[in-house]
Every structure is written in C-alpha cells, then in structure tokens.
Amino acid sequence: MxxxxxxxxxxxxxxxxxxxxxxxxxxxxxxxxxxxxxxxxxxEPGRRPGQVDHIALATDKVDECMAACAKEGLKVIMAPQDIVVPCETPYPLHIAFVEGKAGEIIEFFDEK
Structure with a gap:
C-alpha cells in the first residue's frame, strides 16, 4: 500500500x-x-468485476509520465503512440499504457 x-x-x-x-x-x-x-x-489482486478494464489519466505529458514509470521499473504495456478512436466524431489521442504497482493498468492520454 x-x-x-x-x-x-x-x-x-x-x-x-x-x-x-x-x-x-x-x-x-x-x-x-x-x-x-x-x-x-x-x-483482491487480479479482481476483474464488471466491464472496467483500466484507469485513464488525462495529461499533456504522456511521454514524461511513461519515462517516470520506466524509471520506477514498471512494465510498459504500450509505448506512447498516436491513435484515432473511431467513434461518432474521430477522437485523436496520444496514449500509452503501463502496469501500476498494484497490478492496475494505467493509461496516460492527451487529446490532440
């Protein structure tokens, strides 16, 4: 904790x-x-009730957050990259994913 x-x-x-x-x-x-x-x-570690898959944190410093996580030795799930979520209005993002200290999946995202 x-x-x-x-x-x-x-x-x-x-x-x-x-x-x-x-x-x-x-x-x-x-x-x-x-x-x-x-x-x-x-x-309970590994508990996965419902449809929630991860937490997403908005930041204009995605790359810096990932560098800080790497320095902490956290597992990178997805290195920073640009994507477009194909929803009603296309949603461009700069995103990255890491596994947190409690096994949680953390997304850092910046709206473009």
Missing part, C-alpha cells in the same frame, strides 16, 4: 485527500486533479 501511494503521489504528483486504517484495513483517496482514485490494502 505504501509503495502504491508513493508511486501515485511522488512519481505522478497526486495528493492524498484522506486516508484511514492500518495494515490490511488501510485505505486512501488520492486526488487525480479531476477525480479520485480509491486504494484499499485488502483488495
């Missing part, structure tokens, strides 16, 4: 909004700037 909080706060620049408990009962809420990530020490 401490390593996950340190990654999000020290590497990605988020702030702790609130935290509670100790050991397996610990939890925290981190400010993403436009939302909140909730962390729970007693969450």
């Amino acid at each position: 401490d390593a996950v909080i340190a990654f999000y706060c020290d590497v990605l620049g988020m702030n702790i909004l609130r935290s509670w408990g100790d050991g397996v009962e610990a939890g925290a809420m981190l400010d993403t700037g436009n939302g909140v990530i909730e962390l729970f020490a007693n969450a």
